[in-house]
Amino acid sequence: MASGAGEETTAKSRILVVGATGHIGRHIVAAAARLGHPTTALVRDLSPSDQAKSQLLQSFRDAGVNLLHGDLYDHSSLVAAVRDADVVISALRAPQIPDQTNLIAAIKEATGGDVTRRIRFVPSEFGMDPERGGGGAVEPVRSIYAGKAAIRRAVEAAGIPHTYVACNYFAGFALPTIGQFLPMSPPVDSVVIIGDGSTKVVFVEEADIGTLTVRAAVDPHAENKAVHIRPAANTVSHEELIALWEKKTGKKMERVYVPEDVLLTKIQAYIKGGMTTPLDPASDVEATQLYPDVKYTTVDDYLDRLL
Numbered sequence: 001m002a003s004g005a006g007e008e009t010t011a012k013s014r015i016l017v018v019g020a021t022g023h024i025g026r027h028i029v030a031a032a033a034r035l036g037h038p039t040t041a042l043v044r045d046l047s048p049s050d051q052a053k054s055q056l057l058q059s060f061r062d063a064g065v066n067l068l069h070g071d072l073y074d075h076s077s078l079v080a081a082v083r084d085a086d087v088v089i090s091a092l093r094a095p096q097i098p099d100q101t102n103l104i105a106a107i108k109e110a111t112g113g114d115v116t117r118r119i120r121f122v123p124s125e126f127g128m129d130p131e132r133g134g135g136g137a138v139e140p141v142r143s144i145y146a147g148k149a150a151i152r153r154a155v156e157a158a159g160i161p162h163t164y165v166a167c168n169y170f171a172g173f174a175l176p177t178i179g180q181f182l183p184m185s186p187p188v189d190s191v192v193i194i195g196d197g198s199t200k201v202v203f204v205e206e207a208d209i210g211t212l213t214v215r216a217a218v219d220p221h222a223e224n225k226a227v228h229i230r231p232a233a234n235t236v237s238h239e240e241l242i243a244l245w246e247k248k249t250g251k252k253m254e255r256v257y258v259p260e261d262v263l264l265t266k267i268q269a270y271i272k273g274g275m276t277t278p279l280d281p282a283s284d285v286e287a288t289q290l291y292p293d294v295k296y297t298t299v300d301d302y303l304d305r306l307l
Contacts, residue, residue, distance in 0.1 A: 014039075014084060015038070015218075016068075018090045018103065019093065020041035021043065022091050024167075024170070027209060028091055028210045029065055030207070030210060031211045031213070032214045040066040040084070043069060046069055072096065072102055073099070081106075086118075086119060086218075087119070088107060088122070089122040091126065097124060097147045097151060098147050100123055100124065101151070104155060107160055108160070121161070121162045122213065125164055131149055132166075163219075163225060165209075165212075165229070165287075166229065168230065172206050174203055175203055175241075175299065178191060179238045180192050182258055187253060190256050191253045197238040197255070198239060200236060200275075202234055202275045205296065208231075208296040212291060215290075235276060242255070249307070
């Protein structure tokens, strides 16, 4: 465990990742292994027929990751996996968010009421903080936020040490379209802007999310805290993002503004600005301030990849 913010002792926490082959799970696994933690990925199929998934699992093996057969819906396999972990990180997809109660039950059984046996849990929240962004959302996003908040309450009620991670927008989803959500495609001559384009939001590259999640998951300063990944250089408005792209390409783009009342459900939070609301020092910490040694990918750097 860490001896100070951003510092780690020689002993490395054993990390179990559930949902390891998903979009963000694979980055968490890679980061945990790279940072020297004994890392286990819980996998339903150790020999998948899908070539891409098979190659991903081989990359885990090559990195020294232990692949363990198990299933979220097989209690005995969960308990066996959790029992050998110091930290459990869930990267499950939205439909499985409510079923993280299975992990909570496994952690409780694995510790057996032993107060000296502490297993920290990082539930799958990756995105906006569900207790800050839910107010501006409509269905089905509102229910997803509610489900994530309910898992928080269940973790706390069980007395399980925890860290919540709010990483905001995945750069890999949002930046290739230069922030467009209507349509979700790269702009050519014109760009669609939701609202007036002035609200600042946060974009974080997926590998950085993996690194900062692992750092927070083993850091005592982040225990029982919500860790918000808000890189200063990546907190920009849509207008600022477009201007940066225009500067790189040397091409001026026509702006097409779409009023808020026609927004699609999933981009309501983009208008409300929930990603940049002030943090509560009693319960929240900002990841890049907590770990200033982590060199994150800036929006500016990411856009260079798209040229």
